[in-house]
Amino acid sequence: METLFWIFALFVALEQSWKYWAIDDFFRRADQENRATDPAVSISIVQPILSGDPTLWDCLSANLMMKTTYQIEFIWCIDDEDEQALIGCQALIAKHPEVSVRLLSLPPSPAEISPKTFKLMAGIEMAKGEVIVCLDDDTMLPDESLETSIPQLYQQNVGAVFGLPYYVNFSNIWSALVSCVVNGNSLLTYIPYTYVVEPFTINGMFFTIRRDIFENVNGFRGIEAEICDDYAIARRLRSYGYKLVQTSVCHGISTQVQDGNQYINLLNRWFIFPQASILQAASLKELVSFYVLAFLPTLFPLFLLSYLIFNPSSLVALYGVGYLCLNALMLFRFNTVYLKSATPTSYYPLLAVMQVLLPFHILLSLVMPRKINWRGHVMEIRDDGTFDLIQRRASGKEP
Secondary structure, eight states: OHHHHHHHHHHHHHHHHHHHHHHHHHHHHHHTSOOOOOTTOEEEEEEEOOOOOTTHHHHHHHHHTOOOSSEEEEEEEEETTOHHHHHHHHHHHHHOTTSEEEEEEEOOOOTTSOHHHHHHHHHHHHOOOSEEEEEOTTEEOOTTHHHHHHHHHTSTTEEEEEEEEEEOOOSSHHHHHHHHHHHTTHHHHHSGGGGTSOOOSOOTTEEEEEHHHHHHTTTTTTTTTOSOHHHHHHHHHHHTTOEEEEEEEEEEEOOOOOSHHHHHHHHHHHHHHHHHTHHHHOOHHHHHHHIIIIIHHHHHHHHHHHHHHHSOOHHHHHHHHHHHHHHHHHHHHHHHHTSTTOSOGGGHHHHHHHHHHHHHHHHHHHHSOSEEEETTEEEEEOTTSOEEEEEOOOOOOOO
16 A cells, blocks of 8 residues: 555656646747737627626626727627626626627527527627637636737637636635635646647637637537537537647636535536536547546545545655645746736635645535536536536526
């Protein structure tokens, strides 16, 4: 057992060191990329919107004030019954008359179609731009992020370009926990594996695609029933021979988590989605990279803690302290250099705590029923990535 532990420990130490190098190398190379833009390219930013989060309006407003040289239009897709969304969106449109925003109100999605995909399909059909940007309503793009992303769409065989998320909401302990989960793992998850295999999925919170390519692959038609819209469109693009490109754009996200129940539901959804998408359709090489570079290293803190409990050792304890300190130092550096100091200094200890708690959340998602609450929509996820809609979200009308 001791030999097995030290083999695993050595592997994780080397693997983490390599990941840190890969992340720095990724951003260093990104700084050297040609970002020449064509201001004549028109862009449609399609956002499915659902009211409820108190920071929603700040997120939408931030995107309206984003600096870019491109001609852009926003298409906001809301539900007919979401009166709060209607009132809030109309107020923002009136406040920013200099920005082109079209508001599209839609009936409830058919039970067999993902509510988010239903809105994206309707919004893209209405869009006029040569480039489509799919953007979640809780996501905020930094200035000139389009200047970094769009040129890469015009490289040979590129199908979609996507960004790197980090969370900015630390308004309460539950929101802070979620933010620390993302900020402590986002760069480590999305970047290093692209040095081993080509990207096989995208970040659905923000991705861009040329309209002609989107139409060439038939868009979301035939995959609209899949709950993981990002992996579904990524898989389709690759089946047509297109590549996915991870860009260096780091974009903020604000989700306010009200209580422990919402916190558990959110993390459970995040960890159920890969089970119903990537793990069902990825190739052997992709699965190996997923388990070796993501799954096993994430479980290592739990393995380390268990070993210390059942086999107390000062040497192992010293290794554990060194491991956590190295992680803390690197996360501190990533936070300040790449993530715009999104995590306040006072929450750094929570980043380390979440490294230990995260394995428990992952294991919990493996044994819990595949029932999720997605912004009020209660769904049962099937093994093939589709879903059964158990309960629709309550009306967003004012009482």
